[in-house]
Amino acid sequence: xxxxxxxxxxxxxxxxxxxxxxxxxxxxxAEERAQALDYAxxxxxxxxxxxxxxxxxxxxxxxVQVPDVMVNIPPKEFKALKSxxxxxxxxxxxxxxxxxxxQAAFQLQHPEEKNAVTIQTAGLAGTLRAYRxxxxxxxxxxxxxxxxxxxxxxxxxxxxxxxxxxxxxxG
Numbered sequence: 047x048x049x050x051x052x053x054x055x056x057x058x059x060x061x062x063x064x065x066x067x068x069x070x071x072x073x074x075x076a077e078e079r080a081q082a083l084d085y086a087x088x089x090x091x092x093x094x095x096x097x098x099x100x101x102x103x104x105x106x107x108x109x110v111q112v113p114d115v116m117v118n119i120p121p122k123e124f125k126a127l128k129s130x131x132x133x134x135x136x137x138x139x140x141x142x143x144x145x146x147x148x149q150a151a152f153q154l155q156h157p158e159e160k161n162a163v164t165i166q167t168a169g170l171a172g173t174l175r176a177y178r179x180x181x182x183x184x185x186x187x188x189x190x191x192x193x194x195x196x197x198x199x200x201x202x203x204x205x206x207x208x209x210x211x212x213x214x215x216x217g
Contacts, residue, residue, distance in 0.1 A: 083155065085104060090148060118162060119146065120211055123211055126191055134189060
């Protein structure tokens with residue numbers, strides 16, 4: 047039930063027009079940025095904590111509303127992450143959304159960084175941290191796509207993978 051509620055919330059929030067929501071309010075405050083960073087890092091380390099749903103809901107709404115933090119998942123990558131549902135729907139929503147939260151956290155930590163590939167890579171790296179945390183709690187949680195990305199990360203090739211995905215999108 048909670049998973050379906052969260053999925054419905056995500057669809058609803060994403061359906062809201064980003065530019066319209068950003069026009070309704072000004073840039074994020076220092077307090078909000080600190081809270082967003084804390085929540086995103088907490089969800090990477092403890093994605094199944096009791097308060098994780100509330101943190102995800104707050105982060106999702108905040109990301110949609112603020113004009114100074116922009117997250118982006120290329121369509122090909124989004125489709126790949128959506129395929130996690132087919133493998134194991136238990137944790138797929140949390141892992142898919144973590145990409146956005148970790149991108150936002152990276153931007154908050156590195157406001158000077160404008161390279162989309164670097165930001166997207168940081169989002170995937172955060173998702174992989176959350177995946178490892180989930181596997182410590184539930185060793186049966188297996189996602190071949192994420193296992194492959196962890197292998198690329200260990201080899202130092204995760205950013206190259208993201209760059210290649212972006213080139214395929216443009217080409």
